[in-house]
Amino acid sequence: MNRYFQTFIYAFASLMIISCGGDSNAVDAKSDRSVQYFPNMYESVGYETYQEGDIFEGNVEAQLPVEGTVNRGWLPYEYANTNEGYASAKAELTNPLPYTEENLATGQELYNIYCAICHGTKGDGQGHLVKTEKILGVPSYADRDISQGSIYHVMYWGINYMGSYASQTSIEERWQIAHHVDALTRELKGQDVKEFVTVQNAQEDISGTDSHAAEDHGVDMHGENAHDGDHDSQEENHSSTEGE
Ligand code: HEC
Numbered sequence: 001m002n003r004y005f006q007t008f009i010y011a012f013a014s015l016m017i018i019s020c021g022g023d024s025n026a027v028d029a030k031s032d033r034s035v036q037y038f039p040n041m042y043e044s045v046g047y048e049t050y051q052e053g054d055i056f057e058g059n060v061e062a063q064l065p066v067e068g069t070v071n072r073g074w075l076p077y078e079y080a081n082t083n084e085g086y087a088s089a090k091a092e093l094t095n096p097l098p099y100t101e102e103n104l105a106t107g108q109e110l111y112n113i114y115c116a117i118c119h120g121t122k123g124d125g126q127g128h129l130v131k132t133e134k135i136l137g138v139p140s141y142a143d144r145d146i147s148q149g150s151i152y153h154v155m156y157w158g159i160n161y162m163g164s165y166a167s168q169t170s171i172e173e174r175w176q177i178a179h180h181v182d183a184l185t186r187e188l189k190g191q192d193v194k195e196f197v198t199v200q201n202a203q204e205d206i207s208g209t210d211s212h213a214a215e216d217h218g219v220d221m222h223g224e225n226a227h228d229g230d231h232d233s234q235e236e237n238h239s240s241t242e243g244e
Helices: 003-020 026-031 083-092 101-114 148-157 171-188 199-205
Strands: none
Touching (some): 101 171
């Protein structure tokens, strides 16, 4: 073998051994590059979440939203979790969603998911948890003097042993459920079945609002004129701002 080549191999091999050798800083040195291309990509000019910074109150970047801020798409619920709030909601609040087959069907589906376990699919208070004696005191809707407003109210706040459904359901979904509970109550009480409004009628019902609002059931959701034309019907994460 060529001598020079042999020397080269030895030299190369020892170089490899040295460079792979147990230098504990080797890894650090690798990640600590001396040259940064486009340093802005490594070190953002914007503030990082929770970063410290003198210009911020409390020296931290993360600040609370300005008082009175509400999440996009979320509307404040004006009725307090008190007896008076319940009474006012029961008397004043009406269902803003048209009584369509579709709204009722969705309401039924959601009711069967969230409510039937206690209230029973018929609303007679004979849900699975009642039959297996896991919970007591679930009434038949027929035995309660309820309105769509009060139904909405108890879904929002809960009542005694019944918890709140405000975080699981959107405003629209709660009103869809309210339609279904109302329909069940009528059936239990032997009252007349309500007629569906056709889509045509439903559109007339909400005419007088702009076109964006027409597809948006956030309109007058709580019987308040809180609508500013820029909400959608989804409610997200309301509880973080509610302070329940
Ligand atoms: C864990 C069992 C349970 C679940 C699930 C449940 N409820 Fe209730 N609900 C109760 C109990 C218990 C009461 C009786 C509360 C009281 O008045 O003491 C009640 C009462 C009610 C009332 C009558 C309140 C009044 O004004 O008298 C309505 C309406 C109602 N529930 C609707 C619903 C709806 C709609 C859902 C689903 C979104 C639901 N409930 C889910 C247990 C439950």
